[in-house]
Amino acid sequence: MAEGSGDRKPLLSKKIDKFFTGLADAWNFVRRFFQEVFMPPYEFKEVIHQCYRIGVESLPLISLTGFIVGIVFTNQSRPSLSEFGAASWLPSLISIAVVRAMGPLVTALIAAGKVGSSIGAEIGSMKVTEQIDAMEVSATNPFKFLVVSRVLATTLMIPLLVMYTDFVALMGSFLSVNANEKVSMTTFFVQVFEAITFLDIISSVLKSVLFGFTIGVVGCYKGYNSSKGTEGVGRAANAAVVMAMFLIFIEELLVLQIVNAIRGI
Amino acid sequence: MESREKVVEIRNLEKSFGDLDVLKGVDLDLFREENLVVLGKSGSGKSVLIKIMVGLLKQDSGSMKVFGQEVAKLGKKELNELRLKIGFSFQNSALYDSMTVKENMEFPLVRNEKNLSRKEINMRIEELLDSVGLPQTINQMPSELSGGQKKRIGVARTLILKPEIMLYDEPTAGLDPITCRDINSLILEVRERYKTSSIVITHDLACAKQTGDRMAVLLDGQFKAVGTFEEVFPEATDERIKSFYDYNFINS
Secondary structure: OOOOOOOOOOOOOHHHHHHHHHHHHHHHHHHHHHHOOOOOOOHHHHHHHHHHHHHHHHHHHHHHHHHHHHHHHHHHHHHHHHHHOHHHHHHHHHHHHHHHHHHHHHHHHHHOOOOHHHHHHHHHHHHHHOHHHHHHHHHHHHHHHHHHHHHHHHHHHOOOOOOOOHHHHHHHHHHHHHHHHOOOOHHHHHHHHHHOOHHHHHHHHHHHHHHHHHHHHHHHHHOOOOOOHHHHHHHHHHHHHHHHHHHHHHHHHHHHHHHHHHHHO | OOOEEEEEEEEEEEEEOOOEEEEEEEEEEEEOOOOEEEEEEOOOOOHHHHHOOOOEEOOOOOEEEEEOHHHHHHHHHHHHHHOOOOEEEOOOOOOOOOHHHHHHOOOOOOOOHHOOOHHHHHHHHHHHHHHOOOOHOOOOOOOHHHHHHHHHHHHHHOOOOOOOEEEEEEOOOOOOOHHHHHHHHHHHHHHHOOOEEEEEEEEHHHHHHHHHOEEEEEEEEEEEEEHHHHHHHOOOOHHHHHHHHHHHHHHH
């Protein structure tokens, strides 16, 4: 849409003014997403393309990281539990840690780095090379094509990636437990599922949806509002990662408080 | 000339960015099937003028009428309808670099003309690529094209929606003299074949002379001279216009 006339005079100090106008811009951006996501025409093809890029192309990295997290966490926990003769509790401990916190958090942080930065850089470079303007002047809707499709894709794919990370991390943990404690796969997974509750799974999925939405929105917002020049593209990519990671930790904390309140802890 | 139909009418147009006044009361008309060249130094507001025309920027005051419609007052739907009649060729071509040439050309077409069959879409793309002399690039990525090829594909992409007005933003910037000449010929060919009216933004006088019916020189936020090339340049009295002319032709 058309940009208005030039800069306004700051109401308070420049920094405070910039902070609040930035906040208002971000809010308007999110609001615009919710307005456009339900309005036709729908960019199904682009959503599927982005789901593939975000989901499938992240699999190798997610697999490796999840697997390593599972093994490392198991190996780090074993000595303490063994000291109390509670090594048999390893599967329960790992399942709670992975499903409740580590799976969503590790996946979201990796996705923020890999996907968030790529979205920020891609949209940022489209902005500075006037590709977004070119879409706009050809009577198409760049926001729908670029932003709505990517935010939808991250919101849909991050929960799936989280479930996959949980599975891979538990498999890594199983290998470690099997090698050291000679526990069978059936026994391991029976213990894993005994330890987690429906609330754990639901909160993990909802949290992942929130993380995915955050990664998509922040990446798109930073890219869409990047300043002119290649430096702006770099800044957009960097800011997309930093801001998304920061928000993910805040959200993790808030969700934890809400879930604990539901549990009555 | 004046009895011809006006497709663009600009009156007392003003635009500032912060403390910088870029356009200070600009008046200009574009007539049907006319090629108008807007000349001026870098940063003189030439591109701002055509961006206001397609609603990418909004003026602070004054009037910008395209086909009799005040652009700033149009709603989203009406603005998009107007945009379909205007083709905008960007300075750096602005090809979508994640798409092939074919996908670039399809992008506006499939979203604006939904009743076209796949066969019709392909035919229109092939016809336009032929007309810009680049049928072999259809499956190439923008990164595989030269600067001149990108410009041509950029023009072909804007023509796919059959616009009535073409806006060329620095069409020859960064190109070698031979490619510049080809692009200039393409601009004339587009007018001839598609009966378009055009505004060519440039500071290349050779391009201006070859493509323009009229020249408009933008200096200090206002048009200081408007007329044919012969009226504006060889006998220019304004020192800045004179030096513009001397520099360009001495260097070429």
